Amino acid sequence: MRYLTFALGKGRLAKTTMELFEKIGIHCEEMKEPGSRRLIFVNEELKLRFFLSKGPDVPTYVEYGAADIGIVGKDTIMEEGRKLFEVLDLGFGNCNMCVCGPQSARELLNHGQLIRVATKYPNIAKDYFYNKKHQTVEIIKLNGSIELAPIVGLSEVIVDIVETGATLRENGLDVLETICPLSARMVVNQVSMKMESQRISGIIRDIKAVL
Amino acid sequence: MERTIHTPEGVRDIYSEECARKRVLQKKLHKVFVSYGYEDIETPTFEFFDVFSQEIGTIPSKDLYKFFDREGNTLVLRPDITPSVARAASMYFLEKDKSQVIRLCYQGSTFLNSSSYQGRSKEVTELGVEMMGDASADSDAELLSMTVELLKTAGLTDFQVSVGQVDFFKSLLEESGMPEDIREELRELISNKNYFGVEELIREQHLAPELANVFMQMPQLFGGTEILEKAKTMTNNEKALASIERLEEIYRILEMYGCAQYITFDLGMLSKYKYYTGIIMQAYTYGTGQPLVKGGRYNNLLAHFGKPCPSVGFTLVMEHLMNALSRQGIEVPLTWKTQEILYDETNRQEAIGQAMAMRREGKHVVLKRKEVCP
Numbered sequence: 001m002r003y004l005t006f007a008l009g010k011g012r013l014a015k016t017t018m019e020l021f022e023k024i025g026i027h028c029e030e031m032k033e034p035g036s037r038r039l040i041f042v043n044e045e046l047k048l049r050f051f052l053s054k055g056p057d058v059p060t061y062v063e064y065g066a067a068d069i070g071i072v073g074k075d076t077i078m079e080e081g082r083k084l085f086e087v088l089d090l091g092f093g094n095c096n097m098c099v100c101g102p103q104s105a106r107e108l109l110n111h112g113q114l115i116r117v118a119t120k121y122p123n124i125a126k127d128y129f130y131n132k133k134h135q136t137v138e139i140i141k142l143n144g145s146i147e148l149a150p151i152v153g154l155s156e157v158i159v160d161i162v163e164t165g166a167t168l169r170e171n172g173l174d175v176l177e178t179i180c181p182l183s184a185r186m187v188v189n190q191v192s193m194k195m196e197s198q199r200i201s202g203i204i205r206d207i208k209a210v211l
Numbered sequence: 212m213e214r215t216i217h218t219p220e221g222v223r224d225i226y227s228e229e230c231a232r233k234r235v236l237q238k239k240l241h242k243v244f245v246s247y248g249y250e251d252i253e254t255p256t257f258e259f260f261d262v263f264s265q266e267i268g269t270i271p272s273k274d275l276y277k278f279f280d281r282e283g284n285t286l287v288l289r290p291d292i293t294p295s296v297a298r299a300a301s302m303y304f305l306e307k308d309k310s311q312v313i314r315l316c317y318q319g320s321t322f323l324n325s326s327s328y329q330g331r332s333k334e335v336t337e338l339g340v341e342m343m344g345d346a347s348a349d350s351d352a353e354l355l356s357m358t359v360e361l362l363k364t365a366g367l368t369d370f371q372v373s374v375g376q377v378d379f380f381k382s383l384l385e386e387s388g389m390p391e392d393i394r395e396e397l398r399e400l401i402s403n404k405n406y407f408g409v410e411e412l413i414r415e416q417h418l419a420p421e422l423a424n425v426f427m428q429m430p431q432l433f434g435g436t437e438i439l440e441k442a443k444t445m446t447n448n449e450k451a452l453a454s455i456e457r458l459e460e461i462y463r464i465l466e467m468y469g470c471a472q473y474i475t476f477d478l479g480m481l482s483k484y485k486y487y488t489g490i491i492m493q494a495y496t497y498g499t500g501q502p503l504v505k506g507g508r509y510n511n512l513l514a515h516f517g518k519p520c521p522s523v524g525f526t527l528v529m530e531h532l533m534n535a536l537s538r539q540g541i542e543v544p545l546t547w548k549t550q551e552i553l554y555d556e557t558n559r560q561e562a563i564g565q566a567m568a569m570r571r572e573g574k575h576v577v578l579k580r581k582e583v584c585p
Contacts, residue, residue: 002497060329062500063500064330064500064501065498065499065500065501066500084403085403085404085405086403086404086405086408087404087405087406087430088406088407089407089408188404189500190500190501190502191495191496191499191500191501191502192500193404193433194371194373194433194475194477194495195369195371195495195496195497197433197434197475201431204406
């Protein structure tokens with residue numbers, strides 16, 4: 001039997017995923033060892049391999065078949081636009097992709113005028129403003145602390161993930177528009193889905209049953 | 212570093228053993244095409260933009276390499292050879308005799324101006340065939356059996372040829388009467404096997420329960436012949452049923468070819484469904500995350516060149532095949548060994564004579580002059 005390889009987005013997502021997998025009998029004790037510096041973890045009995053990677057890299061590993069299955073946020077899937085099968089909504093990591101800014105910026109979203117949008121997700125922002133809202137915008141790509149941009153006058157609004165909205169409120173910003181809901185998804189390589197159809201379909205079926 | 216010794220991102224040199232193996236493999240695969248009676252055709256590397264425009268091809272305009280000729284016409288480096296072959300066929304073959312069946316094969320480079328840092332080649336070698344003038348299940352089966360033969364000839368043993376049928380989805384869409392944007396969204400969700408997404412979208416549409424159920428099941432309708440049986444029980448739509456019967460007929464013919472064990476079905480395979488008009492096929496194996504072979508039936512393509520004619524074809528990407536072979540540890544045996552004949556000034560005549568004699572026998576001979584010490 002071949003190894004089935006899972007790519008998991010680092011952090012909380014990976015932890016919640018492994019808890020879910022344990023419910024369907026997929027364990028990986030190696031991963032729980034504290035302070036381990038290993039990059040890849042193996043379950044020899046079930047012939048499974050797991051590795052952790054940065055979220056935005058998960059779709060890349062899966063598209064090329066370096067991993068058969070990936071667990072990653074919907075935001076990353078939308079932003080990366082890779083060719084993958086998106087087979088399951090795992091129902092955790094729920095949050096929203098939103099347009100946010102100070103209340104004064106609300107008015108700017110109602111007209112077609114050019115505004116500046118700061119974001120970590122240029123593709124999602126572009127698609128939303130160009131194809132859904134039909135508003136011309138200038139996208140400014142940032143790598144973190146996006147909330148800063150409207151405060152210091154780098155942009156009028158931002159496009160970012162909003163979980164509780166606490167950070168926004170503390171900085172005098174509000175959700176102005178919701179683009180779409182997000183959650184963790186299971187993605188599968190298109191070739192693996194066919195070549196390992198039985199095993200992968202089995203995993204999907206089992207997870208569905210415990211969701 | 213000087214730019215002159217580097218290749219641009221996305222293209223590369225192929226040399227030594229890799230190049231030799233690629234040639235040998237290409238020759239073997241070409242033999243398969245010829246053994247089915249397909250004739251070679253060569254079309255230009257670049258053509259007018261219109262040949263690959265959105266209505267005709269399947270590649271978005273932004274992914275094409277475009278440039279201008281002296282008259283200001285937009286030219287395109289071919290991203291795909293099929294439209295070129297269709298254009299050529301409509302010029303040279305389809306006029307003479309309407310009932311004629313044309314079988315053409317080709318090989319050459321194709322070019323995609325895709326985004327950077329994706330680890331993807333911008334130039335790949337494609338081998339492919341097109342069969343024009345035949346709308347029967349026999350012609351679909353001929354191409355599928357040829358795909359199996361090709362992959363076996365390449366040395367693969369563990370592979371799968373997956374067959375889809377866009378007519379099934381199209382006839383159900385027609386029945387549903389959903390608006391265009393919803394259809395597109397549904398197609399995308401089904402072809403991404405996004406079970407939940409499909410369910411959510413279909414629930415909002417208030418379709419007849421039976422129809423809603425088929426759409427919801429479509430992401431899971433892949434596997435052996437049993438899924439055809441299953442699909443038939445799920446709908447009364449005559450066109451949809453006929454499209455499944457077509458697949459069954461193809462399967463029966465493939466049994467006669469003796470290659471049915473490599474065939475699976477996937478009714479949710481709906482990429483580019485506007486381009487294809489019947490079967491869609493993709494071949495997979497281990498070691499490459501992408502399909503090795505892609506193709507299908509496109510009965511509307513030739514109409515763009517003024518000669519409507521049913522056609523079916525496929526292309527195989529050499530790079531994907533070579534990757535899969537090397538990752539599976541399958542050797543492409545080189546059938547020769549290059550021999551060397553050493554000579555110096557005293558025996559030059561004899562050496563040349565012997566080398567030429569051996570070359571005429573088909574041996575590979577290098578004449579090597581002994582270095583004279585000064």
